[in-house]
Amino acid sequence: MDIGELIEKNLEQVFPDNSGDTVIDAARYSLLSGGKRLRPRMMFMTSKLLTGEDTIPDDVMYYAVTLEMIHTYSLIHDDLPCMDNDDLRRGLPTCHIKFGEGFATLAGDTLLNSAMERLLKMSYKKPSYSYASLRMAELAGISGMIGGQSMDLMSEDMKIPLERLYELQAKKTGALIECAIVTPYYLFKADSFDPDNEDDICDALKRLAAHVGLAFQIRDDILDVISDPSVLGKSTGKDERDNKSTFVTLLGFEGASGRLDEEIGKALDVLSYLRDKGYDVNEYVDFVEYLKNRGT
Amino acid sequence: MDIGELIEKNLEQVFPDNSGDTVIDAARYSLLSGGKRLRPRMMFMTSKLLTGEDTIPDDVMYYAVTLEMIHTYSLIHDDLPCMDNDDLRRGLPTCHIKFGEGFATLAGDTLLNSAMERLLKMSYKKPSYSYASLRMAELAGISGMIGGQSMDLMSEDMKIPLERLYELQAKKTGALIECAIVTPYYLFKADSFDPDNEDDICDALKRLAAHVGLAFQIRDDILDVISDPSVLGKSTGKDERDNKSTFVTLLGFEGASGRLDEEIGKALDVLSYLRDKGYDVNEYVDFVEYLKNRGT
Numbered sequence: 001m002d003i004g005e006l007i008e009k010n011l012e013q014v015f016p017d018n019s020g021d022t023v024i025d026a027a028r029y030s031l032l033s034g035g036k037r038l039r040p041r042m043m044f045m046t047s048k049l050l051t052g053e054d055t056i057p058d059d060v061m062y063y064a065v066t067l068e069m070i071h072t073y074s075l076i077h078d079d080l081p082c083m084d085n086d087d088l089r090r091g092l093p094t095c096h097i098k099f100g101e102g103f104a105t106l107a108g109d110t111l112l113n114s115a116m117e118r119l120l121k122m123s124y125k126k127p128s129y130s131y132a133s134l135r136m137a138e139l140a141g142i143s144g145m146i147g148g149q150s151m152d153l154m155s156e157d158m159k160i161p162l163e164r165l166y167e168l169q170a171k172k173t174g175a176l177i178e179c180a181i182v183t184p185y186y187l188f189k190a191d192s193f194d195p196d197n198e199d200d201i202c203d204a205l206k207r208l209a210a211h212v213g214l215a216f217q218i219r220d221d222i223l224d225v226i227s228d229p230s231v232l233g234k235s236t237g238k239d240e241r242d243n244k245s246t247f248v249t250l251l252g253f254e255g256a257s258g259r260l261d262e263e264i265g266k267a268l269d270v271l272s273y274l275r276d277k278g279y280d281v282n283e284y285v286d287f288v289e290y291l292k293n294r295g296t
Numbered sequence: 297m298d299i300g301e302l303i304e305k306n307l308e309q310v311f312p313d314n315s316g317d318t319v320i321d322a323a324r325y326s327l328l329s330g331g332k333r334l335r336p337r338m339m340f341m342t343s344k345l346l347t348g349e350d351t352i353p354d355d356v357m358y359y360a361v362t363l364e365m366i367h368t369y370s371l372i373h374d375d376l377p378c379m380d381n382d383d384l385r386r387g388l389p390t391c392h393i394k395f396g397e398g399f400a401t402l403a404g405d406t407l408l409n410s411a412m413e414r415l416l417k418m419s420y421k422k423p424s425y426s427y428a429s430l431r432m433a434e435l436a437g438i439s440g441m442i443g444g445q446s447m448d449l450m451s452e453d454m455k456i457p458l459e460r461l462y463e464l465q466a467k468k469t470g471a472l473i474e475c476a477i478v479t480p481y482y483l484f485k486a487d488s489f490d491p492d493n494e495d496d497i498c499d500a501l502k503r504l505a506a507h508v509g510l511a512f513q514i515r516d517d518i519l520d521v522i523s524d525p526s527v528l529g530k531s532t533g534k535d536e537r538d539n540k541s542t543f544v545t546l547l548g549f550e551g552a553s554g555r556l557d558e559e560i561g562k563a564l565d566v567l568s569y570l571r572d573k574g575y576d577v578n579e580y581v582d583f584v585e586y587l588k589n590r591g592t
Contacts, residue, residue, distance in 0.1 A: 022446060023442065023446035077401055080401065082396070101376075104378075105373055105378060106446055106449065110437065110442050113408065113433065113438065116408075116409075120426070120430040123416060123426050124419070124426035124427060127419075130420035130423065131420060133416050134416040138413055141410055149319075149402055150402055153319075
């Protein structure tokens, strides 16, 4: 089974099919409506980098599924009319278009709550994983992703300074990407990790995440301008219509492309550092190159 | 400091004042907008019953604040136009009326996520509390409160059988009440508690919670019919307007009052059982009597 199929198979097992509960149906609909599964894939790349093995440990898969649940809830709420008001996501009607706003709101709540139940269950069974669990929740919360969404909503119809856009994006998209890239490290080091005394590998993974996160977001802003909605699977041209501050609107198309190249370069530098430490970084190098030119 | 002031003081410390973040302001607004704080009070009553002491241990307060955060998020999302569409809560404009729907949605997400961060932080610091934390999350989730909200939304504009109303309410309001009444037991028994082998005190507390939860909800349905909004602090007469199935619409006013008396009687029976076991249940007895006639 290839890795994409493996992820889908594990996501399918989160909620029962035909539960008779519309909220579960709505949560399942959004969780299983495709997507690139970039965050699980990043988690697996770090896992392979650290272990040197192709097999994904069950616990890494467990956290990857949990992270994808958090990511999916954030998309459902973000797509609501009171937020970004998007009808189309991954080429399909968004959750509230399909199930109505009430069920979509509860479906998001359910995905978030269920993700946290998974983290708490893991902490209960394996106390040494408690830091990994706590860190995922923090990165999803007001000091991470939700904090970025809040800055985003406060910046509506407003030109914001570039520095603020960096902070916003580091939280809004960067936090979960950091979670994806660093979590396997916390899991493998569970018995000896001291959050107050991080080592250089953990630090390198965090730097890699910061550059990958920015590269991802800059390319996203570029795609909003150059893509066709039927290819991208979501609305395009929205940023300009909504008078949104993005890397393209603040830096111009050329400027944003230049910044993308810079972030890609810095990510590759971190990977060189890790290669020098003896890690096989080839898959990550391919991934970073892909981020530069991805079309969806 | 009386217990009410103590709760407010602890709730005030959850989020910083003047954070500059509208989502935090919105979450803080709803968290600090009064309310009877019934769930924290129930938690303290169980704490006192079990310890025989008036002082509230810090850890019990920590869980009480966390539960009130979960309760508050559920009210914010429940009040949204796409759900119950309420403008008034605790005598004040609801969160989305004050801050707009986008910020209200995120404020709810933040309260839920921050509550879960608190639970995970506690599991990290005190692994023996992991079961109490996990159980709170489960009772808040799709097998508990959210599951009840989902049943509620699926039952809109529909007459449902009485049995289904019991199940709905046991989840929608009952789950967090169980959490309030039982959590201190999990905390005090943290080092020896086996969830697969509950003792009779734990079982008695769960039975007490089931009767208290139903009594609370039946009285709520009665208050919706007999109260003045200015006294109740929220809209009234909504159930009939919304064609909602409640204990009053299904059983009639007399029938519902009779059921309320029955539940109060059963709750008092459990308290007698606990008294016979040597526990001081006087405060709980007063509370159960209050539930019968409460006016807000």
